[in-house]
Amino acid sequence: MAVLFEPLVLRGLSLRNRIGMSPMCMYSCDNGMATDWHLAHYGSRAAGGAGLILTEATAVAPVGRISPQDLGIWCDDQIAGLRRIAALVRAQGAAAGIQLAHAGRKASTRRPWEREPGVPALVLPPDGGWQPVGPSALPYSAGYGQPAPLSQEQIGEVVAAFRAAAVRAHAAGFQIAEIHAAHGYLLHSFHSPLANTRTDRYGGSLENRIRITREVIRAVREVWPADMPLMVRISASDWVEGGWTIGDSVAAARLFKADGADLIDCSSGGTVPEQQLTTGPGYQVPFAEAVRQEGEVPTAAVGMITAAEQAETYLREGRCDMVLLGRELLRDPYWPIHAANALSGPNSGPIPVQYERGRYT
Ligand SMILES: Cc1cc2nc3c(=O)[nH]c(=O)nc-3n(C[C@H](O)[C@H](O)[C@H](O)COP(=O)(O)O)c2cc1C
Numbered sequence: 001m002a003v004l005f006e007p008l009v010l011r012g013l014s015l016r017n018r019i020g021m022s023p024m025c026m027y028s029c030d031n032g033m034a035t036d037w038h039l040a041h042y043g044s045r046a047a048g049g050a051g052l053i054l055t056e057a058t059a060v061a062p063v064g065r066i067s068p069q070d071l072g073i074w075c076d077d078q079i080a081g082l083r084r085i086a087a088l089v090r091a092q093g094a095a096a097g098i099q100l101a102h103a104g105r106k107a108s109t110r111r112p113w114e115r116e117p118g119v120p121a122l123v124l125p126p127d128g129g130w131q132p133v134g135p136s137a138l139p140y141s142a143g144y145g146q147p148a149p150l151s152q153e154q155i156g157e158v159v160a161a162f163r164a165a166a167v168r169a170h171a172a173g174f175q176i177a178e179i180h181a182a183h184g185y186l187l188h189s190f191h192s193p194l195a196n197t198r199t200d201r202y203g204g205s206l207e208n209r210i211r212i213t214r215e216v217i218r219a220v221r222e223v224w225p226a227d228m229p230l231m232v233r234i235s236a237s238d239w240v241e242g243g244w245t246i247g248d249s250v251a252a253a254r255l256f257k258a259d260g261a262d263l264i265d266c267s268s269g270g271t272v273p274e275q276q277l278t279t280g281p282g283y284q285v286p287f288a289e290a291v292r293q294e295g296e297v298p299t300a301a302v303g304m305i306t307a308a309e310q311a312e313t314y315l316r317e318g319r320c321d322m323v324l325l326g327r328e329l330l331r332d333p334y335w336p337i338h339a340a341n342a343l344s345g346p347n348s349g350p351i352p353v354q355y356e357r358g359r360y361t
Pocket of ligand 1 (some may be wrong): 182299303328
């Protein structure tokens with residue numbers, strides 16, 4: 001059998017295969033509330049055969065939204081809508097995962113398609129947005145708001161917000177929580193020396209810069225059931241001189257594992273607009289490989305993984321433990337079934353793999 005379709009066991013949870021839907025903001029909520037649209041969106045990818053569905057970045061606090069239309073989990077009223085998503089995803093045989101997020105200094109923007117001609121950034125006007133926060137008073141780029149540096153007391157409130165969000169996520173029926181510590185949002189901005197110039201215990205050395213993320217992981221672990229997995233998405237490289245490196249990621253991953261993380265989801269970039277990255281098929285797989293081999297922790301690879309053989313090769317070569325697909329699952333919710341078909345052997349011809357309630361036969 002293809003490795004892609006072997007189960008992946010993380011703590012007490014067995015994923016039916018190694019294909020996950022990568023978190024993708026859909027900017028389609030009012031007040032952070034999930035709607036029927038979200039149900040169809042996530043339910044269709046679960047019915048399409050993925051082993052894990054991760055929700056889009058789900059804000060743990062209103063100021064932690066990227067845009068006013070982000071999904072949220074900062075209050076109990078948001079649980080009911082999320083519960084419907086988790087229940088539908090599970091009923092289709094996939095594991096239900098949620099990405100817990102805080103946008104930090106990249107908060108308070110319009111939706112990506114609402115860019116105005118001649119306006120450099122997507123930032124909302126003061127009367128329509130809110131004050132972003134970050135490690136230091138350094139904006140993401142010209143045109144973005146200057147973040148208010150978080151006091152140590154406020155950092156404690158952020159950690160508590162992640163913990164409370166995890167309690168709600170469990171109440172909503174999610175089985176995996178992923179902490180978003182990538183793409184230049186709040187936690188990643190603490191990691192990177194390009195965004196974090198603090199001189200207190202949350203800045204300076206690598207240990208200090210990742211302290212907030214370690215506190216979040218431990219706080220979530222305290223309330224997240226011991227038999228349920230915890231993932232952390234990192235930006236494994238800032239792709240710029242003087243920024244966060246893959247070596248830093250390996251060191252951090254070891255510590256995150258000790259804190260209770262079960263799998264590191266290896267993305268990259270997003271700290272500064274000057275990043276120099278070259279994309280191409282599987283361009284972030286070397287990060288998942290390094291963190292897996294040198295950090296000795298299971299990893300997910302993500303980024304321009306679109307073909308069944310491609311995904312299978314990464315897994316077979318031991319470069320990652322699972323693959324996450326983003327845009328390809330938007331294009332084709334049934335990608336896993338098509339992949340099973342493609343990998344089912346040279347003589348299987350065009351006969352579709354039978355798919356029934358999560359079983360490939
Ligand atoms: C529309 C869109 C929204 C995204 N939103 C998120 C998000 O909420 N959280 C996150 O960690 N990554 C987000 N990403 C990044 C994806 O999860 C993924 O890492 C990236 O698209 C690369 O994978 P792909 O080439 O398979 O699309 C988003 C990507 C897209 C295209």
